[in-house]
Amino acid sequence: MSAVNSTPIPTVATREIRVLPDQLISQIAAGEVVERPASVVKELLENALDAGAAQLQIKLDEGGVRRIVVADDGGGIPVEQLPLALTRHATSKIRSLDELESVLSLGFRGEALASIASVAQLTLTSRQQGAPHATAIDGHTGVLQPAAGGVGTTVDVRDLYFNTPARRKFLKSEQTEFGHCLDVIRRSALARPDVAFSVQHNGRVVEHWNIATPAQRVTRVLGEAFADAHLPIDEQAAELGLRGFAGLPTASRGRADQQYFFVNGRFVRDKLLTHAVRAAYEDVLHGERFPAYVLYLELPPQLVDVNVHPSKIEVRFRDARGIHQFVFHAVQRTLARAAGAGGATHAAQPAAAGGLEPAYGKSANPLSSHRPWVPQPMQQRALPVAQPLAAYDALFGRAAPIGPTADIPPAALAERGDSALANAADQHAQPLGFALGQLHGIYILAQNAQGLVLVDMHAAHERILYEQFKQALGAREVPVQPLLIPVTFFADPVEIGTVEEHRDTLAALGFDLAVLSPTTLAVRAIPALLDGADAQALARAVLADLRNYGGSRVLTERQHELLGTLACHSAVRANRRLTLEEMNGLLRQMEATERADQCNHGRPTWYQLTLADLDKLFMRGR
Structure with missing residues (x-):
């Protein structure tokens, strides 16, 4: 077998050291900054927002691979500084190390435009207030020429990776790349509700968001489903502030695709912050479900380092533990305050009936400070008189019957309620009312001052046991019950x-x-x-x-x-027949248990149907 003759490639050790050409330096930098079309959109949007834009127009062709245009109405760039704008490490955002350590602008590295121009055809057009006309500069040749355009800046990027075809092969399909671009635009829209955004793809308008309040912008971007199932957050501790919206555990998702965290207006992906929020949901959200949220953390810029990665999407906190604890407790307090509202949301208001004051007073039980909520789905659709069992399962988020019959632990139902229907005063004293009976061995039907309460007895008992065991385990005082006959x-x-x-x-x-x-x-x-x-x-x-x-x-x-x-x-199972006394005992324990409105998997444990809702179902008064 003959050896293959080839010219040996010189090793690094045998090559002389040389300064890399500027073009190659820019392309190396572009590898970190411009990963895909969405990276270009992100950098251009950050520059536009830093320039004070109030309106942004984004146009994409073929998912941004063929063309990306971002036009803003900001302050514009002086004509004499246009060549500098395309020079590496040239920026108007910072001047010194002190300014870098306290930067509040989204951009500051001075790499984006130069990196983009090194891997695409780029034209930058800008005009300041008072200038007779706009001026355009070619990113490749640096030639300046007069152009048409209003006050502001327009960046036109064409044929991404035209000179590096190997990079282009790593891009995904047009729709996938467009999806990534749209996600970047959504982040900017959520961060800046005071700015209007218009998005076109292949000549068709796909999104348009006018200037709005944060709540309105969140609704427009994430949809009505999130708007009807979130809790507002507004927490302050010394120099730290956390505001925004946390999704209800009952509206959790199978993917972490609606998790937006902003630090001083900058969207970030930070494991510390993600862990803090996840930990706050642990008591009410288990398994492979993910909470949805849009949160804004505000703190002095000196306490956070944003110069961690060229993409500026990672940050480092000076007091990481303090930030973690602040975010964790802020979200946890919000969830705890909302617990007991029977699935209440920020968008839907509590029932108009008179307030309820439980007999046990203003304890830690959240049921003591919330009136039961009338579920929005029940208001929007008329239900047939004979509601099938599957419909009730869907209402409570149940995928299937719980399992085989099991005896309810006597200790869990030690408290007995009055088995007879209470008078009106008694019903006001107990938010969940008094039991009427069971439905299909799964749900408890109870009457309170507002009307009818439906309780998923397994989910409710599960939360009660969870909280009891958590307290015992936390105190390291778990009582033991020896078995008379060991189970082998x-x-x-x-x-x-x-x-x-x-x-x-x-x-x-x-x-x-x-x-x-x-x-x-x-x-x-x-x-x-x-x-x-x-x-x-x-x-x-x-x-x-x-x-x-x-x-x-x-x-x-x-x-x-x-x-x-x-x-x-250990919770009571489906098809377990309970007496009225046992049902009332469960209702009383729910009223005395924190977060009793949700089981530890995030499903609701009870819903309220008011007399007005029932009247609507039967068309009374029409």
């Missing part, structure tokens, strides 16, 4: 090993599991709060959590998943 079951080697490895954690959780043989486990005790639950199923679920997360994480960062598992396995 077949176990695989992994489960056996998990028991032997995590005995201390199991004991802290209130479980006593014994290894009887290489294939047999025995449950000898379970937490007293979960008395009556399926001991075998409960033990297997806890062992699965310990195996997946580890003992220490289960007791710290994964505690919410574990508590959710325990509560779900």
Whole structure:
């Protein structure tokens, strides 16, 4: 076999050091700044907003690959400074290190226009107030010439990556690239509701947002679904401020596609901030669901470093822990204040009936400060008299029946309510009223001063158990209930090993599991709060959590998943027949439990139908 003759490529060590050509330097920088058409749109929008624009027009062709035009009505650029605008590291935003450390403008690096011009055909046209005409400069040749145009600046970018075809091959389809561009534009629109935006794609207007209030802009950009299911946030602590809108847990999404966080008006992707918000939702949102939110953090610019990455989408905080705690507690307080409103939203107002003051007074229970909400969907559509069970399941977000019958733990329903229908005064004293009966063994029907209350008994009991177990675990005082007859079951080697490895954690959780043989486990005790639950199923679920997360994480960062598992396995199940006394006991415990309006998976636990709503269904008074 003959060797292949080839000319050897000189190694780096054998090459002499040379200064790179300016064009190559710009193209290297463009690799960090201009990743795709959306990157170009972002940089041009930031420049336009920094220039004081009140109206922006964005035109895209073929997803921005063929053409991107961003026109603003800002202050414009002096004619003599147009060549400088296309020079690398030339900017009007900062002058010194001190200004860099306290920068409030969106742009400041002086790289964007030069980088874009190095990988595309760029024309910059600008005119200042009082100038006789606009002036255009060619990004490739630097030639200046008179042009038509009003006050402001227009940047026309054509044929992106025309001179670097290899980069162009990495771009996606036209619709995908347009989607990324539109997402960037939405971020800017959310950050600056005081600016009007108009977006065209292939000659067709696809979006137009007039100057509006923040709430109006959020509604226009994210849609009515978010507008009808969010909570306003306005928190202040010393120099920190957090404002915006947090989506209700009941309106969570399967993707993290409606999460917008702005720091001093700049959209950022920051793991610290994302974790803080997620942690605030942990008590009411589990599994693979994601909250939706638009949040604006304001703080002195000296406390945040925005010069972390050329894309300026990452930041670094001087006091990261303090920022995390502030955001976490601000969002958590907002969710806690809204809890108990029965799914209330910012857009929908509480029922017009008289206020309710629970018998237990103004306790920590959020039900004490909110009147039940009439669900908007019930107001918008007429329901047939014979409502099928599937429709009720859809109303409560239930995908399927909960599971096999299980006895309700006696301790959870120790409080008894009056089984007889209470008089009007009693109904005012209890926000959730008094039970009338059960529907299909799943829902409790109760009467209160406003009308009819529907309660998902499993979801409600799940929240009660969750909060009780969380308090006991937090105090490290989980009461234990020994089983009169230990429950034995077949176990695989992994489960056996998990028991032997995590005995201390199991004991802290209130479980006593014994290894009887290489294939047999025995449950000898379970937490007293979960008395009556399926001991075998409960033990297997806890062992699965310990195996997946580890003992220490289960007791710290994964505690919410574990508590959710325990509560779900122990809550009263579908088709469990309850007496009126048991139903009223559950209602009273809901009124005494924080966040009782949602189960720990984020589903609502109760809804209110007022007498007026019922009158509408039956066309009374018409």
